Amino acid sequence: MGDEEQEGIFLGIDLGGTQLKAARFSANGTREAMENAASGAGGDAEEIFSALCSTASTLIGGSRLRGIGVGVAGLLDPGSGRILNSPNIPALSGFALRSRVREAFGDKIFVRMMNDANAAALGEYFAGAGTGSSSMFLLTLGTGIGGGFVIDGNLWTGAAGVGAEVGHMCIRADGPLCHCGARGCLEACVSGWALMRDADQIAKRDPKSAIAELSPRTPLSLAELASAGDRQARALWENAGAMLGTGIANLMNLLNPDRIVLVGGLGGAGDLLFEPARRAWESQAFKEARTSTSVKPGVLGEWAGVRGAIQPFLEK
Numbered sequence: 026m027g028d029e030e031q032e033g034i035f036l037g038i039d040l041g042g043t044q045l046k047a048a049r050f051s052a053n054g055t056r057e058a059m060e061n062a063a064s065g066a067g068g069d070a071e072e073i074f075s076a077l078c079s080t081a082s083t084l085i086g087g088s089r090l091r092g093i094g095v096g097v098a099g100l101l102d103p104g105s106g107r108i109l110n111s112p113n114i115p116a117l118s119g120f121a122l123r124s125r126v127r128e129a130f131g132d133k134i135f136v137r138m139m140n141d142a143n144a145a146a147l148g149e150y151f152a153g154a155g156t157g158s159s160s161m162f163l164l165t166l167g168t169g170i171g172g173g174f175v176i177d178g179n180l181w182t183g184a185a186g187v188g189a190e191v192g193h194m195c196i197r198a199d200g201p202l203c204h205c206g207a208r209g210c211l212e213a214c215v216s217g218w219a220l221m222r223d224a225d226q227i228a229k230r231d232p233k234s235a236i237a238e239l240s241p242r243t244p245l246s247l248a249e250l251a252s253a254g255d256r257q258a259r260a261l262w263e264n265a266g267a268m269l270g271t272g273i274a275n276l277m278n279l280l281n282p283d284r285i286v287l288v289g290g291l292g293g294a295g296d297l298l299f300e301p302a303r304r305a306w307e308s309q310a311f312k313e314a315r316t317s318t319s320v321k322p323g324v325l326g327e328w329a330g331v332r333g334a335i336q337p338f339l340e341k
């Protein structure tokens with residue numbers, strides 16, 4: 026029996042609204058293989074779980090599996106190992122993920138499940154842009170806005186496990202309505218869905234505008250239009266960036282972490298988003314806070330969550 030076979034392997038899985046990403050890691054956390062599949066989120070819970078199992082089996086091959094870590098977009102109950110509520114994958118609400126994984130892969134394996142933004146935060150902290158810092162706040166800038174806060178290697182999840190939900194930090198008390206029911210949340214001002222809402226309003230009001238003619242109308246195509254000089258598209262990004270900067274200033278003043286790490290698809294807009302954000306936090310955060318907290322892009326890209334999901338096993 027070779028060393029690797031004795032030590033066994035870990036699997037990290039990131040179960041998202043559209044994609045299932047998974048990777049196989051050696052016992053010391055080296056990534057050995059990756060798989061990317063459709064998550065089957067349109068189907069029922071059994072279809073989604075069976076996609077997860079078949080991707081996992083491919084990665085395991087003949088190796089000895091020691092643990093599976095899963096990052097899921099949603100609210101989890103660590104006690105029961107159930108997914109309580111997953112807005113992006115509604116079919117999984119109530120699903121007993123931990124016991125089903127043990128049923129499928131053996132009841133002796135370690136199973137850890139965590140919120141996807143927390144998994145990405147652990148990944149960047151231990152193997153990405155957070156390396157060497159003592160405290161790091163991660164913001165995921167995608168269709169929605171997520172957050173994860175790591176202090177001295179530990180996730181801060183709060184009294185009920187819902188801490189660091191930065192997407193629902195209030196930026197403007199009289200601002201637009203959020204999916205959570207409150208007004209003016211960071212996510213309701215800056216996220217992919219918020220940008221699309223604003224772009225759709227412009228298209229409706231001004232059917233001759235370049236935004237109205239944009240097809241497909243996505244954050245990326247909106248960024249291209251803004252880069253080409255379209256005034257209305259530029260104003261949308263300018264506004265989103267300013268709101269993001271206010272959120273970052275709040276984090277700097279409240280937590281003063283060593284690093285704030287930004288990941289997610291909206292980052293593809295680059296300076297269209299980050300320049301107005303920087304102007305906002307430079308004028309709104311205390312000098313001592315903004316000069317000691319560095320704001321950086323993530324380095325693991327969309328694989329941060331997969332790496333973070335196995336972090337708890339490496340510490341055993």
Ligand SMILES: [Zn+2]
Nearest residue numbers: 193203205210
């Ligand atoms: Zn909200």
